[in-house]
Amino acid sequence: MAFDLTTTLVTIFLIVAIVIIFARGVVIIQPYQQGLQIRLGRYIGRMNPGFRWVVPLVTNVIKLDLRTTVMDVPQQEVITKDNSPTNVDAIVYIRVVDPEKAYFEVTNYRMATVALAQTSLRGIIGDMELDEVLYNRDVINTKLRDTLDRETDQWGVKVERVEIKTVDPVGAVKQAMTEQTAAERARRAAILRADGEKRSSILRAEGTKRSMILEAEGDRQSRVLRAEGERISLILQAQGEAQGLRIIAVGSQPLDKRAITVLSLDALKAMASGQATKIIFPFEISSLMKQAARFIGATEEMPEEPSMKAMPAEDVLGSVPTDEEVKEILREMDREIKTEVSVEELKDIGKKRKIAGEEADPDMMDEGSSTPPPPDVKEK
Numbered sequence: 366m367a368f369d370l371t372t373t374l375v376t377i378f379l380i381v382a383i384v385i386i387f388a389r390g391v392v393i394i395q396p397y398q399q400g401l402q403i404r405l406g407r408y409i410g411r412m413n414p415g416f417r418w419v420v421p422l423v424t425n426v427i428k429l430d431l432r433t434t435v436m437d438v439p440q441q442e443v444i445t446k447d448n449s450p451t452n453v454d455a456i457v458y459i460r461v462v463d464p465e466k467a468y469f470e471v472t473n474y475r476m477a478t479v480a481l482a483q484t485s486l487r488g489i490i491g492d493m494e495l496d497e498v499l500y501n502r503d504v505i506n507t508k509l510r511d512t513l514d515r516e517t518d519q520w521g522v523k524v525e526r527v528e529i530k531t532v533d534p535v536g537a538v539k540q541a542m543t544e545q546t547a548a549e550r551a552r553r554a555a556i557l558r559a560d561g562e563k564r565s566s567i568l569r570a571e572g573t574k575r576s577m578i579l580e581a582e583g584d585r586q587s588r589v590l591r592a593e594g595e596r597i598s599l600i601l602q603a604q605g606e607a608q609g610l611r612i613i614a615v616g617s618q619p620l621d622k623r624a625i626t627v628l629s630l631d632a633l634k635a636m637a638s639g640q641a642t643k644i645i646f647p648f649e650i651s652s653l654m655k656q657a658a659r660f661i662g663a664t665e666e667m668p669e670e671p672s673m674k675a676m677p678a679e680d681v682l683g684s685v686p687t688d689e690e691v692k693e694i695l696r697e698m699d700r701e702i703k704t705e706v707s708v709e710e711l712k713d714i715g716k717k718r719k720i721a722g723e724e725a726d727p728d729m730m731d732e733g734s735s736t737p738p739p740p741d742v743k744e745k
Contacts (some may be wrong), residue, residue: 386422389422390419390420390424391416391417392412392416392417392418392419393417394412394413394415394417394428395414397414397430397431398414398428398430399413399414399428399429399431399464400412400417400427400428400429401426401428401429401468402424402425402426403424403427404419404420404423404424404425405423408469411464412426430461431461431462431464432460433459433460434458434475436456436458436475436482437479438455438456438457438482438483439454439479440452440531440533441454441483441486441487445490445498446491446492447494449494449538450534450538451490451498451532451534451535451538452531452532452533452535453498453529453532454529454530454531455486455527455528455529455530456528456530457478457479457482457513457527458524458525459474459475459524460522460523461474461523462521462523463521464521466519466520466522467522470519471520474521477517477520478513478517478520478522481513481516482509482513482527485509485513489508490505495534495538495542499532502532505529506527509527513527
């Protein structure tokens, strides 16, 4: 009975031991992993993802993660080319592409990659000035990635990307940069202010020049218009005086010598009614007195003067310019001003009109003739 119990216990122990040993031989490789099988100190081969069984107790399976890993490069103080101390750190993205090299060629590929990134970053920034470090981060990232990728290729590691995380100059350098930035901004503000004042002065001078030109042009046109208006006024006034003289001549034709004598005596009476102490008579008094004596019949009777034939109203008044003719004159003046007629041309036009007026004066003085139209009225 005791023998059966001992046999049963040994059997159970052996079964459990076999199960445990068999279980230790079971290996599960995840999809993002790669296994390396080493048996009794000799590399056997890779193990793909899935359920695998190896010889227990004598086989060691190394699992390597093939996903991209992010590693932080610790912050370190770096001296730039222009001797400016700067604190710099970065991050590195790596991925294992050759598990055998990543395990057999280097003890710890992660630590080796970080150390290599630190030394390479120190060398790259040491060859650059501080301003280049601040403004050319893409160049630093590219150089550092190429350097790390080239060096870690022998470890079976692929450096996918490198990014500079912080560039922090020390306090004294920061203060100097702040002062430099303030001075640069003040310089730019002074340049912009000076350029604005220069542009303002130029525009002000251009405006003054343009204003003076326009003022002179307006004054010239005003003078031309005023002169033309005065010329037309004088022409119309002369025509009015000529028509008045015609009316007086026509009105005096029916008068005989007696009426002229009476008018002369009235003129003497008007001249004598003033307060002047001396009177100058523009005609001979004796002839006037003889004419007056004849008028009253003291010596002889005055013969009857034949009456003159009345003249038509058109011959007396002459041609009076109508409103349309005066408007046509003004429109002609506007056209001459708009076409920018020079002063010399205006003088030539005035001379031509003056000559035409002088040629027309003898005809105007003839009795019974009509007054010609003004020289500046165009005949249709």
